[in-house]
Amino acid sequence: MTDQPGFTPTGTIASAADRRRVVFATVVGTTVEWYDFFIYATAVGLVFGQLFFSALGTNTVILGFATVGISFLFRPLGAFLAGHFGDKLGRKRVLMWTLILMGAATALIGVLPTAEVIGIGAPIMLVLLRILQGISAGGEWGGAVLMAVEHAPKKRRGVFGASPQIGVPLGLLLASGVMAIMTAIAPGDQFLAWGWRIPFLLSVVLILIGYYVRRNVEESPVFAELAARKEKAKMPIVQLFRKHALLVVIAALVFAGNNAIGYMTTGGYIQGYATNPEGPIGLERGPVLWAVTGSAVTWLLTTLFAGWISDRIGRRNTYIAGWILQLAGVFLLFPLVNTANVGLLFLGLAILTVGLGFTYGPQAALYTELFPASIRFSGVSISYAIGAIAGGAFAPTIAAAIVDATGSTEMVTWYLAGMTVIGLIATLLLHDRSGIPLGPDHEAEQSVSPIYGLAKA
Template identity: 85%
Template sequence: MSTSQPEAGFTPTGTIAASADRRRVVFATVVGTTVEWYDFFIYATAVGLVFGQLFFAPLGANSAIVAFATVGVSFLFRPLGAFLAGHFGDKYGRKVVLMWTLILMGASTALIGVLPTYEAIGIWAPILLVLLRILQGISAGGEWGGAVLMAVEHAPRTRRGAFGASPQIGVPLGLLLASGVMALMAMIAPGDAFLVWGWRVPFLLSVVLILVGYYVRRRVEESPVFAELAERKEKARMPIVTLFRKHALLVFIAALVFAGNNAVGYMTTGGYIQGYSTNPEGPLALERGPVLWAVAGSAVTWLLSTLAAGFVSDRIGRRTTYIIGWILQLVGVFLLFPLVNTGNIWLLFLGLAILTFGLGFTYGPQAALYSELFPASIRFSGVSISYAIGAILGGAFAPTIATALVQATGSTLSVTWYLAGMTVVGLIATLLLRDRSGIPLGPDHEAEQSVSPIYGMAKA
């Protein structure tokens, strides 16, 4: 049996999955990733607003840098989550991994919401905070690969970009939700009340969101590609070993593609712009609420451009869409701080909106691009580990680097050049890859999938 048919959500028996099933998959990936990234971003938002004061106050002027560093610490553990999820996802299925990553993320986030501060328990407060952030990182490292494969492997061949954009929009939706809830709490509990208890409520809300996400994901069928592999007993015994033995260079190049997007994206998702613009001792000292609403608004433009890029990539290819995206992102990078530094909240929003439009075009096609790079039997490991390494090279310490650059130079121009450099890295990595839009994803085509997509290489 060949899986080179239109791949419109084929099942192990070769029948075509109903469009209602595919809609359920899309809905489940959107809901699940939104919940997952809400949990992840609510931490980064809180770092920019309160964690420096509440958990790292004894460090004085360095409290902001160390607080932002805890955002990056979680990225160091993303590869562990990716290795575990990739191994178990290629052996036991995409669905089971998605259930456990959701539970781990939700539990970690809720516990942060009840964590005592440094004033209450001393050094144990930042230690426990970092440990819970590490668990968030492990969860995030395993979540993305499973979500995108559930979406892309259920998709018709000509609509993988659009289907793959569904888990991608969960990221700006998570940012929108996290920023919106934080902004709402800044209104309900202004001033000192926000520091005392207002910031905790968004973390505790995670419990409700996780229950919703768990219920939705339970109702989704396993990926048809994995079901086919399981039926044929063709699952890789040691998928990670196979991945690095045959595709190590591809993993690194794919990681650089994401690094170029992630470093720039973490100016908002990592809480840097929020912290920089609201710092009472900084050059702008804007109010929390308006800044959070501006970030929430930019999440909408990011969402729309991410979704649009997925559809566009089905028409003109992943590679061309990415190249357009890198150009747009570079424009956004050079406009960001000149607009933010005006101190005008509407111009701050404009700067973020322009930036996130480019970010969407370098993020929307990623799920389909990654899925089409790796063979079926090791695909979960390939996409997860590439994503996790890219996150470390890109966003892990981007807010920390930006904070240090401004302190060292006294100017945000140094941050602009840093972000521009990362954008160019992403562009170069993209140019090294052939476009594989529409390549068959099923296990019958492992030989074709194993041909290296890197220019200048015949076989992986």
């Protein structure tokens, strides 16, 4: 039992005001983190190929999207570090450090000299800073999820867990919106000269806000109870892979099925494809960015709704409905985008985000309920990081390479459909554990494998 003020003997936050503060801090913090992460991907689709990767004298579009994916390769490092220290030192402390690391890397990108000034040094420094963003993103999500879900009432974990999830569409909305505003303030060559830098430098202000908000919330009650009992795992990552390796893989594939499709916009692919003056669409930057911003709103709303409905029909059922909706969105996306009509482009993205929301909103609660308390940060973070590599890491690069090789988006659609089916199969392999007790008193129950056909992990 913990003696911290504001906690009951079971480790549950007693005050509704405290719960609201945690949710608010989670939304603000994750929005700032993902704004920083997505502003890079948006810039890759719009300007980085010309300003930085031209020094390498190759296909700058594919190379630029490859750097989006490279950062994912370092997410497991961030997840391993954050998981280890999050299970030993606490969720809150790790979240403060991931926020600072992400903000510093993003702001430094905003002052980097271009290839015209320093040649090959420009893309090298850009990639190094992107790697730091990847490390931060790998550690951020797991901590934010656990802060939200471990504070939640048992019957509201889905909607509480949706708070870090809506930080993703909010981050996309903010990143696309700020970029769209800058295309109006600094059109044409001015955007290439200095306009793209402002959204990166804005990160400094956002990080200060996020840091202040996160600093004023309580530690997760589950971790507080583990610490009070001195029951923290000594080597949480070793225990995770010794007892739950298969569960990590299956959980990762659930996320991969969502992430590959989500990175068509968050990875900057649709923005780049639709605005490429040498491509089949050739739309202006501003309208496309506003269409992506609008689709971020529909993604946000469906993500929040999916978290809420998962508290009523279960995580598994919500996911199954989501995979069906996502598959429909995948087959509609490019036929609508290829009309070269901004309104229909927005419609295609909006339809896609319905399925994305349903396969993203319940994820925080699903992951939290899969792993035992003592190794939960490690399990959640590492599953997420591996899923991000298998799904979104190189989805924009793969899509760009397919179109470059075939001259058509048809095979991109089948690639995205295949990833959706993988996510569905992985979901069907898992029992629904909605409402399982999360505290350390129930570690034995939590350690029973949720995989169909396995008695214990």
